[in-house]
Amino acid sequence: MAKVVICTAWPYSNSPIHLGHVAGSLLPPDIFAKYHRLKGDDVLMVSGSDQHGTPVTVKAEKEGVSPEEIAERYHAINSEAIRGLRIDYSLFTKTHTENHFEVVHDVFLHLLEKGHLYKKETLQYYCSHCMRFLPDRYVEGTCKNCGNEKARGDQCDTCGTTFAPGELENVRCTLCGSVPELKETEHYFLRLSAFQGPLIDYVRDKSYWKANVQTFTKNWLEAGLTDRAITRDMTWGVSVPLPGWDGKVIYVWFEAVIGYLSASVEWAKRSGNPDAWKDFWMDPTVKHYYFLGKDNIPFHTIIWPAILMGYGGLNLPYDVPANEYLTFKGEKLSKSRGVSIDIPSMLQKFDPDIIRYYIAAEMPENRDSEFSWEEFEIKTNNELVATLGNYYHRVLSFTYRNYGCVPEFKGSADERREVIDAIETASGQVDEYLSTCQFKKALKVVMDLAQFGNRYFDRVAPWALVKTDKDKCGTVLNLNLEIVKSLAILSYSFMPRSAEDAWELLGYDETIMKNGWQWLGTYVKVGQQLQEPRPLFSKVEVDRGDRMFGEFEKLDLRVGVIDAVNDHPNADKLLVMDVDIGKKIKLVAGLKTHYPKEKLLGKKIVVVANLQPAKLRGIESQGMLLAAESKGKVLLMTPAADAPAGEPVNSGMTPSARMLSFSDFQKLVLLVGQIASQDSADVGRIVKCKGPCGMTSIGKKVGVFLPSADSADALVLCTKGGVPIAVDGDIENGAPIR
RNA sequence: AGCGGGGUGGGGUAGCCAGGAUAUCCCGUCGGGCUCAUAACCCGGAGAUCGGUCGUUCAAAUCGACCCCCCGCUACCA
Numbered sequence: 001m002a003k004v005v006i007c008t009a010w011p012y013s014n015s016p017i018h019l020g021h022v023a024g025s026l027l028p029p030d031i032f033a034k035y036h037r038l039k040g041d042d043v044l045m046v047s048g049s050d051q052h053g054t055p056v057t058v059k060a061e062k063e064g065v066s067p068e069e070i071a072e073r074y075h076a077i078n079s080e081a082i083r084g085l086r087i088d089y090s091l092f093t094k095t096h097t098e099n100h101f102e103v104v105h106d107v108f109l110h111l112l113e114k115g116h117l118y119k120k121e122t123l124q125y126y127c128s129h130c131m132r133f134l135p136d137r138y139v140e141g142t143c144k145n146c147g148n149e150k151a152r153g154d155q156c157d158t159c160g161t162t163f164a165p166g167e168l169e170n171v172r173c174t175l176c177g178s179v180p181e182l183k184e185t186e187h188y189f190l191r192l193s194a195f196q197g198p199l200i201d202y203v204r205d206k207s208y209w210k211a212n213v214q215t216f217t218k219n220w221l222e223a224g225l226t227d228r229a230i231t232r233d234m235t236w237g238v239s240v241p242l243p244g245w246d247g248k249v250i251y252v253w254f255e256a257v258i259g260y261l262s263a264s265v266e267w268a269k270r271s272g273n274p275d276a277w278k279d280f281w282m283d284p285t286v287k288h289y290y291f292l293g294k295d296n297i298p299f300h301t302i303i304w305p306a307i308l309m310g311y312g313g314l315n316l317p318y319d320v321p322a323n324e325y326l327t328f329k330g331e332k333l334s335k336s337r338g339v340s341i342d343i344p345s346m347l348q349k350f351d352p353d354i355i356r357y358y359i360a361a362e363m364p365e366n367r368d369s370e371f372s373w374e375e376f377e378i379k380t381n382n383e384l385v386a387t388l389g390n391y392y393h394r395v396l397s398f399t400y401r402n403y404g405c406v407p408e409f410k411g412s413a414d415e416r417r418e419v420i421d422a423i424e425t426a427s428g429q430v431d432e433y434l435s436t437c438q439f440k441k442a443l444k445v446v447m448d449l450a451q452f453g454n455r456y457f458d459r460v461a462p463w464a465l466v467k468t469d470k471d472k473c474g475t476v477l478n479l480n481l482e483i484v485k486s487l488a489i490l491s492y493s494f495m496p497r498s499a500e501d502a503w504e505l506l507g508y509d510e511t512i513m514k515n516g517w518q519w520l521g522t523y524v525k526v527g528q529q530l531q532e533p534r535p536l537f538s539k540v541e542v543d544r545g546d547r548m549f550g551e552f553e554k555l556d557l558r559v560g561v562i563d564a565v566n567d568h569p570n571a572d573k574l575l576v577m578d579v580d581i582g583k584k585i586k587l588v589a590g591l592k593t594h595y596p597k598e599k600l601l602g603k604k605i606v607v608v609a610n611l612q613p614a615k616l617r618g619i620e621s622q623g624m625l626l627a628a629e630s631k632g633k634v635l636l637m638t639p640a641a642d643a644p645a646g647e648p649v650n651s652g653m654t655p656s657a658r659m660l661s662f663s664d665f666q667k668l669v670l671l672v673g674q675i676a677s678q679d680s681a682d683v684g685r686i687v688k689c690k691g692p693c694g695m696t697s698i699g700k701k702v703g704v705f706l707p708s709a710d711s712a713d714a715l716v717l718c719t720k721g722g723v724p725i726a727v728d729g730d731i732e733n734g735a736p737i738r
Numbered sequence: 739a740g741c742g743g744g745g746u747g748g749g750g751u752a753g754c755c756a757g758g759a760u761a762u763c764c765c766g767u768c769g770g771g772c773u774c775a776u777a778a779c780c781c782g783g784a785g786a787u788c789g790g791u792c793g794u795u796c797a798a799a800u801c802g803a804c805c806c807c808c809c810g811c812u813a814c815c816a
Contacts, residue, residue, distance in 0.1 A: 375751095397775065399774095608816085624816040626816095
């Protein structure tokens with residue numbers, strides 16, 4: 001029996017966890033942990049909510065509540081969601097605890113004593129308007145390297161350059177927009193540069209790490225390590241355990257990783273043996289695994305090992321199987337970007353095993369993988385329900401009905417060997433794949449065994465044998481039950497709920513976990529009473545009907561009237577217009593070469609009212625007008641002449657009030673469609689149409705929305721009153737609108 | 739245009755790092771079987787010059803060079 005420590009990245013407690021967390025840092029470690037527990041290993045799996053840090057304070061400021069309230073709220077929500085997913089931590093705690101403070105203080109003082117920390121005066125941005133020092137993400141400016149104007153205080157997300165204070169140009173405070181000044185402040189630094197050599201030695205024998213993890217780490221080490229500040233001018237966080245350091249806290253990146261250790265200590269205290277954690281952290285033979293998303297790699301392969309080395313006597317990470325991203329509609333799932341499918345609401349609709357199955361089957365182990373509701377439905381219904389679920393059910397229900405218990409095996413050794421061989425081969429592979437964190441492959445093997453079961457069941461046809469040769473029938477059912485039993489054990493790590501249910505239906509008094517993997521080596525007991533079977537999985541249906549045009553609601557379109565038109569002082573093709581959309585806004589548009597100014601004045605147009613303002617050549621555009629474009633031709637989309645300014649163009653739906661980024665807008669498919677009949681339109685091909693396309697509209701060219709580029713359905717753009725939005729002239733069907 | 743990620747039968751994917759014999763799996767499609775099972779299961783067929791060209795090699799989806807195209811972020815696209 002080996003000891004294993006499994007650590008998983010700590011989710012920020014400023015929002016509910018989403019599918020990206022499950023795919024990246026929740027499900028893989030749980031599968032791994034369940035596997036080790038089945039094998040009889042002693043697993044310590046810890047994590048918790050990362051409650052400090054700027055994201056929490058940002059959210060708190062937005063809502064006007066204390067950071068603590070936010071931190072606690074989402075800790076509760078996320079703990080519940082994690083339980084709901086059947087993810088079994090030894091302890092899922094949080095960072096805002098007395099225990100965590102103690103452990104962090106201990107580590108801090110140890111490092112200080114050993115000379116790994118030092119004090120230094122630095123320059124920090126201070127906003128005199130907001131009366132505070134600004135964290136890096138509150139500072140925006142121009143990157144001197146690539147010219148990106150939205151670089152953050154500490155680094156440029158575009159080109160990856162990192163900045164020392166003062167290196168960023170054109171700085172401004174993102175809270176109030178004023179120009180912050182640099183002010184002296186004193187901070188502690190971690191002497192990371194001193195660990196360069198030891199870290200290179202540490203990484204040397206890690207050839208078993210995933211390629212992406214090795215590359216990333218190597219690049220960091222080759223670039224050379226620089227010392228990093230580990231304190232901040234803030235009040236929400238872990239205090240600095242020294243006199244005179246009020247108003248400063250320990251920086252979250254330094255403090256959060258120590259959570260792995262503090263959570264282990266807390267777990268030990270709660271278990272009644274306060275020293276129990278030492279068996280896991282001080283015995284060098286115990287392997288430590290860290291599961292996280294790729295954005296977290298350097299913290300776990302460089303910084304955390306450095307802290308551990310500095311502290312001394314504690315185990316370093318053995319493996320860091322970082323995953324890539326799960327994407328949705330091609331974008332990274334991320335709460336900060338609003339692309340998110342959160343777990344609490346998913347759990348209300350779906351069985352956790354179904355979510356776990358899908359994520360495990362599509363896990364972004366080596367490259368980003370795409371989540372889609374369609375695939376979710378297909379994989380669930382055709383693989384999980386139809387292959388595994390159906391096999392469980394046909395074997396159990398047939399046997400139950402005809403025998404009521406496990407029938408006796410009266411066949412030859414050869415007959416048995418065929419089935420046992422298949423099981424042994426499968427379990428050998430699952431064992432190998434799971435022990436090396438190759439979860440997708442392991443799951444595939446399990447599903448292949450289920451398919452083997454289906455084939456076998458078909459071939460031996462017990463429904464025929466039961467009428468002619470009951471002994472023989474019992475024999476083959478006995479073997480099928482053997483497969484069912486094995487499937488329950490092998491699938492347990494992935495789908496614990498259904499595995500336990502199947503186990504119960506097989507009539508076992510003891511749990512799977514009782515003997516774990518060793519159950520594979522014992523035959524099902526002849527005569528064991530079966531429970532009345534029920535299907536173990538249900539099909540899912542994703543409601544496409546209502547959702548179909550859901551994306552359209554992202555757009556807040558309004559009728560606008562052009563009040564004034566002027567040349568852009570600083571651009572050849574741009575015009576600056578004042579537009580009335582119920583309120584006055586300024587638009588910058590590239591219409592100069594397509595429309596004469598006088599023709600635009602007073603014209604009615606359609607405006608995207610909730611687009612994030614953007615500066616175009618120095619002048620801010622507070623929206624965007626819709627126009628069809630094809631082969632260099634640009635034609636405005638125009639509402640009916642009597643539509644008042646500000647009238648919503650909502651096609652009978654409820655638009656969202658939130659701002660839309662330009663890239664999100666670009667993902668929406670708006671095309672020119674010619675109304676072909678009462679319920680269809682020609683966009684280069686015929687699509688089914690929803691919206692007002694009565695007889696009088698046939699032949700007209702209007703704007704339509706498509707849920708996706710290849711969709712067979714479309715929604716006609718129209719005002720609240722039901723009048724379609726027409727193209728200002730003739731243009732080919734299917735021309736894009738932007 | 740800069741940076742990053744990709745192009746594999748109708749759609750979605752595996753394989754690529756460590757090159758080899760009929761290129762995987764799911765859906766769809768065509769035909770058949772079975773009727774125990776959640777219209778599920780099983781068998782068989784059709785359908786791919788693995789984006790293109792050149793090269794390395796006995797052997798290339800896999801390695802190298804160049805090109806084309808797509809997506810994300812960025813930008814005088816709004």
